[in-house]
Amino acid sequence: MNASAIRNIGGWAIGVPLVIALLGFAFQGLASFNSSFFFAWPYFIEVLIAGLLQGVMYSLVALGFVLIFKASGIFNFAQGSMVLFAALTMVGFIEMGLHWTIAFAITAVVMALVAVGIERLVLRPLVNQPHIILFMSTIGIFYFLDGFGQTLWGSDIKVLDIGIPKTPMFVGKGMFEGGLLINSFDLVAAFVGAALVIALAVFFHYTRIGRALRAVADDHQAAMSIGIPLKTIWVVVWTAAGVVALVAGIMWGSKAGVQFSLALIALKALPVLILGGFTSIPGAIVGGLIIGSSEQLAEVFLGPLFGGAIQDWFAYMLALVFLLFRPQGLFGEKIIERI
Amino acid sequence: MLYREAGQFKTSYAKDQAIFPIRQDRILMAILIAIAVLGVPALASEYFLETIFVPFLIFALAAIGLNILTGYCGQLSLGTGGFMACGAFFAYKLATAFPELHLVIIFLLSGLGTALVGAAFGLPSLRIKGFYLAVATLAAQFFLVWMFNKFDWWTNYSASGVISAPPREVVPGFFLTGNDASAVTKYLFLVCFVALMALIAKNLVRGRFGRSWMAIRDMDIAAEIIGIRPLWAKLSAFAVSSFYIGVAGALWAFVYTGSVEALAFQIDRSFQVLFMVIIGGLGSILGSFLGAAFIVLLPILLNNGMLAIDPTISTALVSHIEFMIFGALIVLFLIVEPHGLARLWQIGKEKLRLWPFPH
Numbered sequence: 101m102n103a104s105a106i107r108n109i110g111g112w113a114i115g116v117p118l119v120i121a122l123l124g125f126a127f128q129g130l131a132s133f134n135s136s137f138f139f140a141w142p143y144f145i146e147v148l149i150a151g152l153l154q155g156v157m158y159s160l161v162a163l164g165f166v167l168i169f170k171a172s173g174i175f176n177f178a179q180g181s182m183v184l185f186a187a188l189t190m191v192g193f194i195e196m197g198l199h200w201t202i203a204f205a206i207t208a209v210v211m212a213l214v215a216v217g218i219e220r221l222v223l224r225p226l227v228n229q230p231h232i233i234l235f236m237s238t239i240g241i242f243y244f245l246d247g248f249g250q251t252l253w254g255s256d257i258k259v260l261d262i263g264i265p266k267t268p269m270f271v272g273k274g275m276f277e278g279g280l281l282i283n284s285f286d287l288v289a290a291f292v293g294a295a296l297v298i299a300l301a302v303f304f305h306y307t308r309i310g311r312a313l314r315a316v317a318d319d320h321q322a323a324m325s326i327g328i329p330l331k332t333i334w335v336v337v338w339t340a341a342g343v344v345a346l347v348a349g350i351m352w353g354s355k356a357g358v359q360f361s362l363a364l365i366a367l368k369a370l371p372v373l374i375l376g377g378f379t380s381i382p383g384a385i386v387g388g389l390i391i392g393s394s395e396q397l398a399e400v401f402l403g404p405l406f407g408g409a410i411q412d413w414f415a416y417m418l419a420l421v422f423l424l425f426r427p428q429g430l431f432g433e434k435i436i437e438r439i
Numbered sequence: 440m441l442y443r444e445a446g447q448f449k450t451s452y453a454k455d456q457a458i459f460p461i462r463q464d465r466i467l468m469a470i471l472i473a474i475a476v477l478g479v480p481a482l483a484s485e486y487f488l489e490t491i492f493v494p495f496l497i498f499a500l501a502a503i504g505l506n507i508l509t510g511y512c513g514q515l516s517l518g519t520g521g522f523m524a525c526g527a528f529f530a531y532k533l534a535t536a537f538p539e540l541h542l543v544i545i546f547l548l549s550g551l552g553t554a555l556v557g558a559a560f561g562l563p564s565l566r567i568k569g570f571y572l573a574v575a576t577l578a579a580q581f582f583l584v585w586m587f588n589k590f591d592w593w594t595n596y597s598a599s600g601v602i603s604a605p606p607r608e609v610v611p612g613f614f615l616t617g618n619d620a621s622a623v624t625k626y627l628f629l630v631c632f633v634a635l636m637a638l639i640a641k642n643l644v645r646g647r648f649g650r651s652w653m654a655i656r657d658m659d660i661a662a663e664i665i666g667i668r669p670l671w672a673k674l675s676a677f678a679v680s681s682f683y684i685g686v687a688g689a690l691w692a693f694v695y696t697g698s699v700e701a702l703a704f705q706i707d708r709s710f711q712v713l714f715m716v717i718i719g720g721l722g723s724i725l726g727s728f729l730g731a732a733f734i735v736l737l738p739i740l741l742n743n744g745m746l747a748i749d750p751t752i753s754t755a756l757v758s759h760i761e762f763m764i765f766g767a768l769i770v771l772f773l774i775v776e777p778h779g780l781a782r783l784w785q786i787g788k789e790k791l792r793l794w795p796f797p798h
Contacts, residue, residue, distance in 0.1 A: 175570045225774040231569070232515060233777045236717045239710060240769030247762025255755055367706070370574045378570065412585045416578035420563055423575055427567045437660055 120148065127401045139401070146281055147400045148393050153286035155392020156293040157355070160348035161369040162376070162384040163296070164341040169378045170317040171337040172223070174234045178241035180366020182342055185249040186211055187349030187358045191258045200262040204346070211342030212335075214245075219335045246363055255360060260353035264288050289351045296347055297385060300340070309336060317379070371419035377429030386430060391415045442791040458641060475630050480623045488622040495735045496629040497690045502715040502727035503640050504683025509713070510722035511644050512676035513656030514564050518576035520708035521583035522681050523688030524701050525553040528593045530689035531699045534605050535595055542607045542615055542693070543632070550686035556583070557681020564673045568659075580706055587701040594699070602700070604693040616693045625694050632690075636683065641724045643679065652676050653722075684712075718772055720779025729780035737765065 124144050131139035161183060168176040189210050193203035222237050265284045304310040315323040316333050324330055352362055372391045376383025395418075399411040428434055442463050449455045459465045479492065501523060508514050529549035533540065540548075560579040564572050587593050594602050606617020609628050614620040643649055651672040654662035663669050692699040711734060719730020741761045745752060776783055 175573075222770050222774075226777075229773075229777050232509075232717070232721075233773055235515075235570070236713070237770050237773045239714075240766045240773065243762050243766030243769065245766070247759045247764075247766060251756065251759040251763060255759065367577070370577060374571055374574050406589070409585065409589065413578060413581035416574070416581055420575045420578040423567045423571060424563055427571065429571075 123397060127397075130401070144397075144401075147396050149282060150286070151393035151396030152389050153283070153290050153392070154396060155372075155388040155390070156286075156290045156385075157348070157351060157388075158365075158369055158372045158392055159385045159388030160289075160293050160296070160344065160351060161366055162372040162388055163300070163381065164344040164348065165366075165369060165373055166376075166378065166381055166384045167300075167337055167341045167344065170381075171313055172316075172334055173231065173320075174223075174238065175231070175378075176341065177235065177238040177366070178245060179341065179345060179369070180363040181242045181245040181249070182211070182214070182345035183349040183352065183366065184358075184360065184363040185214070185245045185349075186342065186346035187260060187353040187362060188249040188253045188258070190346065190350065191260050191353065191358050192253045194260070194262075195258075204350075207346055208343050211346055212339040215335050215338030215342050218338055219331065223334060224331065242363070246360070250360070258353075258358040260350065260358050262350065262354060264354055285355060289355070292347060292351060293385075296344065297381065300344075300381065303340075309333075313337060368415065371415040373429075374419040375422055375430055377431045380429070380431035383429060383431035391418065394418060442788070442794075444792075456645075458645075472634070475634075476627065480626055485622045488626045491735060491739070492626050493622070493629060493695050494691075495731055496626075496633045497687050497695055498712065498715060498735055499728045499731040500633050500636055500690065501684050501687035501712045502719060502731050503637060503724060504680045504687060505712050506716045506719075506722065506724070506727045507640065507644065507652070507683065508676050508680035509716055510720075510726075511649060511656060512652040512673065512680075513659075514561075514673065514676065515569065515573040516576045516680075517573050517706070517709050517713070518560060518579035518583075519684055519712045520704040520706055521580040522553050522557055522684040523691060523708060524583055524587050524704035525556050525681075526550060526685030526688030527692035527699050527704070528587050528701075529553060529685065530693060531602065531604065532593065532595075534607065534693075538605070542609055546632075546686050546689045546693075549689045550682040553685025553688070554678040554682040557684070558674050558678040561674050561677025561681075564677065565670060577706075580709055584701045584704060603698045616697065620694075629690070629694065636686070637724055637728075640683065644724065648672075648675060648679070656722075714769065718769070718779055720781030723779070723781035725784065726779050726781030729784070733780065737768070741765070 124141065127144065128139050161179060164179045164182065165176060168174055168179075186207055190200075190203050190207045193206055194200055198206070218241060222241060223234075226234055226237055265288070304314060312323070312328045312333055313336065315326075315328055316330060320330065323333075349358070349362065352365060356362075368391075369388075372384060372387040374387070375390055376385070376387025395411045395415050398414045399409075403410050423429075442461075444461045444463075447460075447462055449460065454460070459468055480488070483492065501519065504522075505516065505519050508516050526549045529552040530545050533545045533548055534542075537545075556579075560576065563575045567575060591597075604616045606614055606619060609615040609624065613624045615624060615628055644652070651662070651667045652675075654665070654667050655669060655672045655676075659669055662672070688704065691703070696703060715730035715734045716727065717730070718733055719728070720726025738761060741764055742757060745757050745760060
């Protein structure tokens with residue numbers, strides 16, 4: 101670890117609490133000017149934590165995007181419909197009477213088959229096409245998977261319950277009066293997200309195929325020239341993205357029910373991607389946390405100013421403003437352009 | 440044999456620069472216009488005019504708009520729906536605030552308003568490119584639709600939030616909007632209006648503006664070095680594109696659906712227009728028309744085809760299968776001809792020049 105990395109970490113360690121505290125004071129100031137706003141520190145922290153946990157859920161979706169973009173430079177719009185498809189399939193198998201672990205395994209295999217299908221039928225014929233064509237083809241996949249999943253399993257709202265506790269709980273009673281209210285389900289989601297990231301990191305760093313993946317992400321042609329099979333790698337990456345989609349689908353599905361709108365949460369993952377950079381896994385996590393928390397804070401404390409429901413667009417605006425100052429995102433590779 | 444330019448000499452620069460330099464093209468175009476103006480209204484039923492031709496023409500206009508931005512200037516945009524909503528609501532506010540104003544002027548003014556909004560949302564394009572920009576334009580999409588939904592001022596404080604376009608005449612005695620409007624009036628007005636707008640667009644992209652847009656698209660840094668100002672090129676592309684899209688949105692609300700509501704301009708609409716541009720052909724005015732025809736006709740054909748095969752099929756299943764086939768066809772299309780229908784037309788013309796000889 102070199103000096104600049106330590107400085108970076110130090111910067112984050114000081115900067116993040118500072119920003120949070122400043123935001124808190126700003127909202128407090130707003131509340132003291134205008135009596136229609138309500139502000140209290142425990143409430144602020146509660147909203148912040150709820151937002152952070154919500155952000156983890158966004159990160160789960162964003163991770164799938166990053167995996168594919170890193171390895172193949174394809175902006176995979178179909179990630180959202182993969183989430184929906186995976187969740188639908190899993191619910192379908194559970195309804196057949198299988199235990200959820202078995203259903204999970206079978207669905208993972210199905211997602212691998214989907215990955216093979218996509219690579220064979222879509223990516224391979226489109227090799228060397230401009231990025232926008234590949235992007236459009238993933239929108240085609242989006243429509244196809246949407247229709248396919250709902251044709252197979254029906255379009256009713258389904259309940260996905262794998263036994264995650266949903267009871268609210270109170271923590272930190274000593275620090276604040278009454279303690280902080282946290283949904284235990286969100287905590288589980290956060291743990292799952294962390295486990296997933298660690299698993300991915302281990303996979304990328306310590307396995308042969310993971311190293312090949314990193315090589316491909318670095319430079320396609322160099323990787324090919326030393327004999328890394330690009331096509332296999334793409335199948336692996338799409339499978340990994342499929343499994344990530346499955347995990348995201350389980351989390352979102354057990355939180356909000358498995359239904360068509362799951363496919364649209366992918367849109368919420370886009371500002372997360374922008375913020376974190378398209379090519380960075382830690383970026384997806386940090387971006388998710390920032391988007392989730394700032395969106396919640398804005399909705400709760402600034403929302404009344406605009407008449408509410410500003411979380412529809414707040415994340416995008418935040419990302420847009422952010423991009424003006426840092427076009428490559430927080431952790432993205434610096435963009436170097438040549439003629 | 441038929442399609443060959445042998446013997447047609449260009450004796451002036453004006454002839455050399457003509458949009459249709461070959462006589463056969465001009466004849467074909469004249470026939471096409473005659474069919475569009477005389478043949479279609481005489482033969483097509485009211486139903487066909489209302490459900491196929493009117494949306495086709497409006498979508499073609501929107502596709503031209505997006506094509507200017509994405510096809511000619513290379514800036515990927517997912518905010519089309521938001522800009523269409525802009526045009527629709529501006530037109531509604533203008534039409535209710537100034538009842539004497541002629542509809543065409545209202546449409547053009549709402550287009551101008553949208554152009555301003557579009558240029559504002561185009562500002563980030565100076566810093567960011569590619570997919571980052573695409574996501575940034577989503578901000579426009581969600582923000583604009585939210586704004587029109589949220590503030591009652593836009594709907595003149597109507598209780599339901601769904602408002603109908605005020606009835607107006609386009610020429611005395613012929614209503615273009617409202618309940619008295621006939622399908623033929625709508626169709627004829629749209630044919631003339633869209634044809635004129637397409638002609639303007641065609642000339643715009645052949646001229647100085649279009650050339651600077653294409654230079655930016657092909658390589659922005661190189662374009663900057665040879666003296667094209669990216670600020671003006673990009674913002675003008677955003678403004679012109681938004682103008683077309685805004686007018687299309689106003690037409691959509693006033694002429695096609697007859698009601699102004701923000702929910703008609705969700706993100707699906709953006710994708711729909713993007714599909715038209717890609718399938719029709721990026722960087723082609725003709726392609727915008729072909730793509731619009733394809734995307735308007737395809738769902739109708741799929742729907743009717745499935746009902747013809749099995750009339751007892753449930754509507755939910757029909758829509759799911761329609762989604763599936765639609766997605767598969769998009770992918771298939773991209774694989775077979777990534778340059779779109781316009782490219783197919785071009786290949787056909789090349790073949791026709793040699794026909795019936797192979798070389």
